[in-house]
Amino acid sequence: xxxxxxxxxxxxxxxxxxxxxxxxxxxxxxxxxxxxxxxxxxxxxxxxxxxxxxxxxxxxxxxxxxxxxxxxxxxxxxxxxxxxxxxxxxxxxxxxxxxxxxxxxxxxxxxxxxxxxxxxxxxxxxxx
Numbered sequence: 385x386x387x388x389x390x391x392x393x394x395x396x397x398x399x400x401x402x403x404x405x406x407x408x409x410x411x412x413x414x415x416x417x418x419x420x421x422x423x424x425x426x427x428x429x430x431x432x433x434x435x436x437x438x439x440x441x442x443x444x445x446x447x448x449x450x451x452x453x454x455x456x457x458x459x460x461x462x463x464x465x466x467x468x469x470x471x472x473x474x475x476x477x478x479x480x481x482x483x484x485x486x487x488x489x490x491x492x493x494x495x496x497x498x499x500x501x502x503x504x505x506x507x508x509x510x511x512x
Contacts, residue, residue, distance in 0.1 A: 389503055393431025396496055400424035403489075416489070419447070423493050426500055435504035444497035451490040457483025 400423045407416035426440055460480035 390431045392503075393427045393500070396499070397424045397427035397431070400427060400493075400496065419443075419490075419493060423496055426497070430500045430504050435500070437501055437504055440497050440501045440504075444494050444501065447490045447494040447497065451487050451494065454483045454487040454490070458487050 400420045404417050404420040404424060407413050407420060410416055422443055426436065426443070429436055430440070457480040461484045464478075464480070
């Protein structure tokens with residue numbers, strides 16, 4: 385079981401390193417490089433050193449609060465006629481495309497952080 389967790393944490397870290405690298409091409413890379421880099425680092429810490437559950441939960445909370453601010457953009461995309469524009473280029477007259485993509489990224493990061501927190505909880509036999 386321990387080896388499986390290490391493999392999963394390693395995969396998460398590698399995935400978020402790739403996400404971090406891709407964000408250098410983003411118009412606002414600072415926020416995303418920081419966020420994805422922190423998720424990658426926490427994945428490594430949780431898997432190979434010492435879990436930081438409070439930092440993980442705090443970052444997950446920040447991601448979810450940030451995601452809440454992007455819900456209006458997602459709702460605007462839901463109301464649009466052409467859903468396929470999500471896969472196309474960003475358009476200045478349709479900021480909801482970028483907002484919906486960012487919301488997706490925040491939800492992916494939150495899911496990874498939730499897994500890190502959940503997998504690092506003490507087991508019942510460890511608490512006794």
